[in-house]
Amino acid sequence: MKQESLLQVKGLSVDFSTKAGNVRVLNQLDLHLLPGEALGIVGESGCGKSMTALSIMRLVPVPPGNIATGQILLNGTDVLQLTESEMEDIRGNEISMIFQEPMTSLNPVFTIGTQVSENIRRHQSKNSAQAKEKTLQMLEAVGIPAPKQRINQYPHELSGGMRQRIMIAMALSCQPSVLIADEPTTALDVTIQAQIFELLRQIQAEMGTSVILITHDMSVIAEFADRVAVMYAGRKIEEGLVRDIIDNPRHPYTQGLINCVPVLKTDPGTERVELNEIPGVVPSMAQLGTGCSFAPRCHKAIDRCYEEVPPEVTVGENHCASCWRVGEIA
Amino acid sequence: MNSEVSLKVDNLRTYFKVRRPHLFAEQPTVYAVDGVSFEIASGRTLGLVGESGCGKSTTAFSVLRLVEPTSGSVVLKGTDICRLNENDLRNYRRHMQIIFQDPYSSMNPRTTAGEIIRTPLKILKIGTPEEQHERVEELLSLVGLRPEQKKLYPHQFSGGQRQRICVARALAPNPDFIVCDEPVSALDVAIQSQILNLLARLQREFGLTYLFISHDMAVVQHICDEIAVMYLGRIVEKADRRSLFLDVKHPYTKALLSAVPSMDKEAKRSSTALKGDVPSPMDPPSGCHFHTRCPFAEKRCSMEIPELREVHPNHWVACHLV
Numbered sequence: 001m002k003q004e005s006l007l008q009v010k011g012l013s014v015d016f017s018t019k020a021g022n023v024r025v026l027n028q029l030d031l032h033l034l035p036g037e038a039l040g041i042v043g044e045s046g047c048g049k050s051m052t053a054l055s056i057m058r059l060v061p062v063p064p065g066n067i068a069t070g071q072i073l074l075n076g077t078d079v080l081q082l083t084e085s086e087m088e089d090i091r092g093n094e095i096s097m098i099f100q101e102p103m104t105s106l107n108p109v110f111t112i113g114t115q116v117s118e119n120i121r122r123h124q125s126k127n128s129a130q131a132k133e134k135t136l137q138m139l140e141a142v143g144i145p146a147p148k149q150r151i152n153q154y155p156h157e158l159s160g161g162m163r164q165r166i167m168i169a170m171a172l173s174c175q176p177s178v179l180i181a182d183e184p185t186t187a188l189d190v191t192i193q194a195q196i197f198e199l200l201r202q203i204q205a206e207m208g209t210s211v212i213l214i215t216h217d218m219s220v221i222a223e224f225a226d227r228v229a230v231m232y233a234g235r236k237i238e239e240g241l242v243r244d245i246i247d248n249p250r251h252p253y254t255q256g257l258i259n260c261v262p263v264l265k266t267d268p269g270t271e272r273v274e275l276n277e278i279p280g281v282v283p284s285m286a287q288l289g290t291g292c293s294f295a296p297r298c299h300k301a302i303d304r305c306y307e308e309v310p311p312e313v314t315v316g317e318n319h320c321a322s323c324w325r326v327g328e329i330a
Numbered sequence: 331m332n333s334e335v336s337l338k339v340d341n342l343r344t345y346f347k348v349r350r351p352h353l354f355a356e357q358p359t360v361y362a363v364d365g366v367s368f369e370i371a372s373g374r375t376l377g378l379v380g381e382s383g384c385g386k387s388t389t390a391f392s393v394l395r396l397v398e399p400t401s402g403s404v405v406l407k408g409t410d411i412c413r414l415n416e417n418d419l420r421n422y423r424r425h426m427q428i429i430f431q432d433p434y435s436s437m438n439p440r441t442t443a444g445e446i447i448r449t450p451l452k453i454l455k456i457g458t459p460e461e462q463h464e465r466v467e468e469l470l471s472l473v474g475l476r477p478e479q480k481k482l483y484p485h486q487f488s489g490g491q492r493q494r495i496c497v498a499r500a501l502a503p504n505p506d507f508i509v510c511d512e513p514v515s516a517l518d519v520a521i522q523s524q525i526l527n528l529l530a531r532l533q534r535e536f537g538l539t540y541l542f543i544s545h546d547m548a549v550v551q552h553i554c555d556e557i558a559v560m561y562l563g564r565i566v567e568k569a570d571r572r573s574l575f576l577d578v579k580h581p582y583t584k585a586l587l588s589a590v591p592s593m594d595k596e597a598k599r600s601s602t603a604l605k606g607d608v609p610s611p612m613d614p615p616s617g618c619h620f621h622t623r624c625p626f627a628e629k630r631c632s633m634e635i636p637e638l639r640e641v642h643p644n645h646w647v648a649c650h651l652v
Contacts, residue, residue: 275523
């Protein structure tokens with residue numbers, strides 16, 4: 001399977017200086033993305049998923065942020081070494097990002113047309129007529145009805161699903177090789193969520209874009225991604241093909257994430273059953289202990305878990321997990 | 331349905347008048363809730379499901395008279411809420427409370443958790459200040475927080491913990507009936523299951539009656555005893571949980587079900603996705619409101635309004651084709 005990675009994150013650590021001192025929000029993170037692949041990153045809020053995306057986009061505010069160690073290789077070039085103006089040529093052109101809240105990430109005082117064409121005018125030397133033409137094409141491609149009227153409308157005139165389509169049109173207007181989707185459907189209804197994933201799948205097939213999908217919902221990963229990395233407290237704790245992870249999760253946190261999703265049954269019976277839950281909350285990054293950061297919430301934790309951070313162990317083909325008891329947990 | 335009826339909503343309508351587009355135009359009306367009827371047995375949960383803009387939150391707000399219904403009646407434990415005057419209504423609010431969707435915006439960021447939970451007790455004049463403080467501590471431990479956390483401010487809590495505070499606030503005056511307006515939609519899945527289990531436990535302990543609003547069929551299936559599916563102000567399908575999922579009748583309900591992401595490898599990736607958005611309730615489609623998005627729509631569907639009829643015992647559907 002040794003395929004050339006399009007994007008590779010190697011040993012990435014990010015620090016933030018806060019009142020409580022230096023806090024490590026990402027810790028020795030390794031990820032890779034193959035051409036045309038959909039990689040899912042899953043974990044609860046505060047696990048460092050969005051920080052990973054922002055680091056790849058070089059949007060981490062410095063200071064207070066600081067990329068301590070690591071490399072982010074896009075087609076072999078380390079984006080961390082680029083100057084800001086070189087990065088501007090890549091951002092929106094080679095790598096694009098769509099955000100969780102389509103309401104807050106569009107500018108309310110500019111029309112849809114202006115906002116979508118901005119990216120095209122920045123990266124492709126086109127005159128305004130050509131840019132408008134391209135904008136119309138993009139709006140049509142993402143399934144916006146009557147694009148000629150829509151380009152003169154403002155974000156508040158559109159529904160949440162339509163706004164997210166506009167975001168996707170903006171992100172894809174320069175045919176990027178990597179699209180990072182940070183919780184693109186969390187603010188939307190399930191029906192609209194299904195539409196947006198349908199659209200992303202279709203675009204992925206047509207343009208061959210690689211997608212990094214960030215979410216907290218394992219069932220979304222199952223629907224969309226090919227491979228998944230599970231993150232907890234700034235570290236990757238398990239990685240593998242989606243089917244392997246869902247059928248055979250090895251880390252207790254991954255098992256928890258899978259089990260807490262309410263499953264639709266055709267016969268729910270007459271009795272209500274309790275959902276499985278992961279007790280407690282994600283710890284504050286400033287108060288991590290020495291051992292495995294999941295240990296306080298883990299029902300399988302042993303003494304060693306509180307003392308040493310477990311190393312990454314290969315448990316199958318393209319499947320690795322970081323847990324001291326990974327051998328016993330199947 | 332053997333136990334007593336706690337809440338009975340009959341032919342509830344809530345219309346909003348909106349601004350005329352120009353001087354001589356007819357004043358447009360939004361038919362947000364258009365003749366909704368349901369009942370909830372004491373200690374049970376009714377799920378109200380539908381997409382954004384279908385009127386489920388307006389229904390809930392009208393039931394609590396947080397917006398004034400245009401017509402219809404809402405009877406909670408024998409009292410017609412729609413006929414109460416302002417003073418009586420305020421007093422009666424101790425029996426009915428609400429938990430909102432967004433735990434970030436439904437709390438005053440400048441008051442402590444303890445004060446937030448105590449507010450309803452102060453407004454309803456329940457107990458002396460000492461008793462109120464005791465009650466706050468009791469409520470905090472009831473929802474799984476520590477009593478000493480009452481001194482903290484909302485921003486010091488995580489999303490799930492904030493929703494626990496909202497639950498405690500709703501429980502403070504010891505209500506019989508709680509509206510849960512998408513209480514878990516803004517939360518992570520891992521936290522969502524914690525809150526759903528908490529709500530279920532409190533219901534068992536205190537015999538609470540819930541009206542549970544959601545757009546997610548999987549969540550509704552887990553928490554509700556009865557389910558009503560709403561589309562553009564009307565109920566299109568209503569049944570108890572088991573009969574609904576065993577035999578889904580309405581095409582809209584089917585579409586909602588197929589939109590739920592599945593972890594099952596056999597399940598096909600959803601191809602029956604609904605096209606487009608909910609039409610504007612200001613200018614709803616004629617006949618069956620759903621006919622513009624329905625894959626099975628016939629000529630009749632655009633002309634006649636389908637009636638909600640009982641196709642099986644306690645399974646009601648409003649569709650010409652069933």
